[in-house]
Amino acid sequence: DIQMTQSPSSLSASVGDRVTITCRASQSISSYLNWYQQKPGKAPKLLIYAASSLQSGVPSRFSGSGSGTDFTLTISSLQPEDFATYYCQQSYSTSSTFGPGTKVDIK
Amino acid sequence: QLQLQESGPGLVKPSETLSLTCTVSGGSISSSSYYWGWIRQPPGKGLEWIGSIYYSGSTYYNPSLKSRVTISVDTSKNQFSLKLSSVTAADTAVYYCARHVREVLTLRIFFDYWGQGTLVTVSS
Numbered sequence: 001d002i003q004m005t006q007s008p009s010s011l012s013a014s015v016g017d018r019v020t021i022t023c024r025a026s027q028s029i030s031s032y033l034n035w036y037q038q039k040p041g042k043a044p045k046l047l048i049y050a051a052s053s054l055q056s057g058v059p060s061r062f063s064g065s066g067s068g069t070d071f072t073l074t075i076s077s078l079q080p081e082d083f084a085t086y087y088c089q090q091s092y093s094t095s096s097t098f099g100p101g102t103k104v105d106i107k
Numbered sequence: 108q109l110q111l112q113e114s115g116p117g118l119v120k121p122s123e124t125l126s127l128t129c130t131v132s133g134g135s136i137s138s139s140s141y142y143w144g145w146i147r148q149p150p151g152k153g154l155e156w157i158g159s160i161y162y163s164g165s166t167y168y169n170p171s172l173k174s175r176v177t178i179s180v181d182t183s184k185n186q187f188s189l190k191l192s193s194v195t196a197a198d199t200a201v202y203y204c205a206r207h208v209r210e211v212l213t214l215r216i217f218f219d220y221w222g223q224g225t226l227v228t229v230s231s
Contacts, residue, residue, distance in 0.1 A: 001170070034217045036154075043203055043221035044154065050214035087154055091216035094167050098154040 002026050002090050004099035012107040019075040021102045023088035028068045032092035035064055035073045038101075039084045047086075048073065078104070109134040111204050111222035119198075119229050125191040129204030129222060136185045137162040142207035143187045144218060145178065147200040155200075159207045160187055194229045201226050 003026040013019050023033065031051040036044035046055045048064035051071055061076040075082055083106055088099040115127035129143070136143060144159035158168035160178045168176050177190040191198060202225055205218040 031214055032216060036218075043205075043224055044218070045221075046217055046219050049217045053214075055219070089154075089217070095170055096156045096216075098156070100153045 001095055002029060002093050002097055004088055004090055004097050006086075006088060006099040006102050008102060009100065010103040010105065012105055013078050014107045015078055015080055017078045017107075019078050019082075019104060021073045021086055021088075021104075023066075023071045023073070023099050025069045025071075025090055025092075029090045029092035031067045032090055033064070033066065033071045034089045034091060035062075036087045036089065037082075037084045038087065044087060075104075109206065109220045111206065111220060113202060113204050113222045113225040115225065115227070117226060117228060119194055119227060120231050121195055121229055122193055125189070125194050125198060125202075125227055125229070127189045127202055127204075127225065127227070129187050129189075131185045131187075131206075136180065136187065137182050140208070140210070142209050143180070144205050144207040145189045146203045146205060146218065146221075147198075148203070148224075149197075149200045157189065157191075157202075159209075196229050199227065199229045 005024045007022045033051045035048040038044040047058050047062050052064045063074045085101045085103045087101050110132045112130045119125045142159040142161050145157040148154050158178045160166045160180050166178050175192045180187040204222045206220040209216050
C-alpha cells in the first residue's frame with residue numbers, strides 16, 4: 001500500500017490568514033493526488049484533483065501543487081467556512097489511500 | 108443533481124455480516140464513465156476506501172478488507188450494495204457511498220458525489 005502522511009496534524013489560524021497543508025506519499029504517485037474538505041457530521045467534499053485542478057464550484061482561494069511524493073494545499077485567505085479537516089488521497093494505486101487529515105481551527 | 112443515500116441496519120452483532128445499500132438518484136448507475144465506491148470512517152478517525160464497482164459488476168477492493176468484502180450492483184434499482192462479513196468492534200464506522208470517477212489517462216480519479224453517511228455500530 002502507498003502510505004500518505006500530512007503535516008501538520010492540526011493548526012490554528014485566523015480569518016484572512018494564508019494556510020498551507022503538506023501531504024507526502026511513501027512513493028511517487030505522479031500527480032494522482034486529491035484534496036477533500038470535511039466538516040463535522042458531513043461527508044467529505046472534493047476540492048482539488050490531479051494535484052492542482054480545482055473542482056467545479058470550489059472557491060479560487062483553494063489551490064494545490066506538487067508532484068511525485070510531495071504536495072501542498074494552500075488556502076490563500078482563510079474564510080470562516082474553511083474551518084474543517086482536510087484530507088489528501090492518492091489515486092495512483094488501484095488501492096486508494098487517504099492521509100490522516102489536518103484539522104484547521106480558529107485561533 | 109446526483110444524490111446518493113445509504114441505508115441499512117445501524118447495529119450489527121460481532122461475527123455477523125454488515126449489509127448496506129446505496130441508492131443513486133438523479134443519474135444512472137449504468138453510466139460508462141463512473142465506478143461506485145464505499146468508504147468508511149471510524150468515529151474520530153480518518154477515511155478508508157473499502158472498494159468500488161462498475162455497473163458491469165467489475166469490482167476491486169482494499170487488500171486489507173478483501174477477504175471479508177463483497178460489493179454488488181443492481182442496475183434495475185439503480186443501487187449498489189456492500190457486505191462485510193465477520194465484523195468486529197473495529198468495523199464500527201460511518202459508512203459512505205460515493206461516485207468514483209476513474210479517468211486514468213486524464214488523472215481524473217476521485218470521489219465527487221457522496222452520500223450523507225450512515226453510522227454502523229458493531230456491538231452485542
